[in-house]
Amino acid sequence: MKINIHNVSHQYDVEVLKTLSFELDGYRSVAIIGASGSGKSTLLRLLSGLEKPSQGTIQIDDLNVQDETYRKQIGFVFQNHNLFPHLSLERNITIILEKTRGYQKVKAIEIAKDYLTRVRLQDQMYKLPKNVSGGQAQRASIARAFSLDPELVFLDEPTASLDPVLSFEVLQAVKELRGSGKNFIFVTHVLSFVRDFADYVIFMDQGKILEHGPVSILEKPHTDELKNYMSFIR
Amino acid sequence: MKKLFNYALAIGTFVAIILFVIYSRDAEFTLAPLFEDYGRLIFLGLLNSLYVSLITLIGSLILGFIFYLLSISKFTYFRALIDVFTEVIYGTPLLVMIVLMAFLIGPAFNNFNRPFLGILGLILYISPYMKNVYQSSFSSIPKEQYMAMDLFGFTGWQRYQYIIIPQVIKVLMPPLMNNFSLIVKGSSLMYVLAYAELYYAINIAQSRTFLFVEGYVLLWALYLVITIPLSQFTKWIEKKLQS
Numbered sequence: 143m144k145i146n147i148h149n150v151s152h153q154y155d156v157e158v159l160k161t162l163s164f165e166l167d168g169y170r171s172v173a174i175i176g177a178s179g180s181g182k183s184t185l186l187r188l189l190s191g192l193e194k195p196s197q198g199t200i201q202i203d204d205l206n207v208q209d210e211t212y213r214k215q216i217g218f219v220f221q222n223h224n225l226f227p228h229l230s231l232e233r234n235i236t237i238i239l240e241k242t243r244g245y246q247k248v249k250a251i252e253i254a255k256d257y258l259t260r261v262r263l264q265d266q267m268y269k270l271p272k273n274v275s276g277g278q279a280q281r282a283s284i285a286r287a288f289s290l291d292p293e294l295v296f297l298d299e300p301t302a303s304l305d306p307v308l309s310f311e312v313l314q315a316v317k318e319l320r321g322s323g324k325n326f327i328f329v330t331h332v333l334s335f336v337r338d339f340a341d342y343v344i345f346m347d348q349g350k351i352l353e354h355g356p357v358s359i360l361e362k363p364h365t366d367e368l369k370n371y372m373s374f375i376r
Numbered sequence: 377m378k379k380l381f382n383y384a385l386a387i388g389t390f391v392a393i394i395l396f397v398i399y400s401r402d403a404e405f406t407l408a409p410l411f412e413d414y415g416r417l418i419f420l421g422l423l424n425s426l427y428v429s430l431i432t433l434i435g436s437l438i439l440g441f442i443f444y445l446l447s448i449s450k451f452t453y454f455r456a457l458i459d460v461f462t463e464v465i466y467g468t469p470l471l472v473m474i475v476l477m478a479f480l481i482g483p484a485f486n487n488f489n490r491p492f493l494g495i496l497g498l499i500l501y502i503s504p505y506m507k508n509v510y511q512s513s514f515s516s517i518p519k520e521q522y523m524a525m526d527l528f529g530f531t532g533w534q535r536y537q538y539i540i541i542p543q544v545i546k547v548l549m550p551p552l553m554n555n556f557s558l559i560v561k562g563s564s565l566m567y568v569l570a571y572a573e574l575y576y577a578i579n580i581a582q583s584r585t586f587l588f589v590e591g592y593v594l595l596w597a598l599y600l601v602i603t604i605p606l607s608q609f610t611k612w613i614e615k616k617l618q619s
Binding site: 190192210213214216218220222224226227228237238241242290 | 521523527528529530534539542543
């Protein structure tokens, strides 16, 4: 995957990202780490095209991230599952396949069942999100993202609101669905998952990319900030 | 059962007060002549009132939704337009709206169809209130869900049809029905355009029988016949949706 960030700034009320420029080519799974408020979730949302930067441009695999074609190629797993609350786990998937991807109903149901079974939710699929546990809902949200067969999957702290056991289940589900040929960009605080799953790490601090490199940089951090961060979450 | 008894008691109290007031009059109280000679006219008036109310409900549901969309538009001009219109309507008596619509605004656009203009006036008057209903219920959908809809590529209409409206219908129903009863009552002002709705019909019967008080009592009762089942129906739907 090729990432090209050019002069990107972003602000809500305060500036969250400060004139960021960054290029990367040839990695398949990129982890963005950093303390809360470092701008990592914002960067992830900008990379996914969910939000538009106040300034600058972002391209992934030579596509502008605001393009409609790019949008059809990505999947996104939100922090708090973000399933549609009035629809069953199964319907959360089929409605997207049917209405936005043009699948026939029968085919959509088949795909939804397949992915929900792969994250071991075959017995829960007709339940509403509020009637399953947080971990199960998050796994359904992962199944939803993968069922669209995206080339690139974004994960925004998928385990932030879960206890360690449920976190493990959720991350295991991601690993199982990983398959071949998919690329990943994700934000997490779970360092073991970064070590297992990422081949490139971006460390952010106060709206800037402070350190980046292959996952081995975690073993020998250059900056005090990364050392500090790692000592906190270890 | 206890609840039912108390409700019956409450209704009984009101009926007793009304009967007391009616029969303390010196003059005799009778509705018979109104029914006998003008029953058909009054019945047609009732149907016309319902007709006007339904058209206004449908029209204001649609126009209110368009107003809502304009009020969240990217273009400041559209938002300002809706803001200004809403403020103007808030300060305008419905009677003035209907009269100006039929005798000033309509003719300016070469339209002299008074019933049509009157109903249009009602629709325009209720639409900002409908816009508010949409506004307050749609704002209960969190921002993340809109992001998800963006991400998955739902079109504008699909968002409302599949995601937003099914979620807010519960909160949407009660204020919507409040507005409907506002419409039913407001439709009585169509009489100024000599439109044969309920109030107009009763007015004719009153002037020919001289039964003024009786006419108003009948009018009152007939409006209640429309609005009370309506509000009960709303409560029933609310309950249905909650379960």
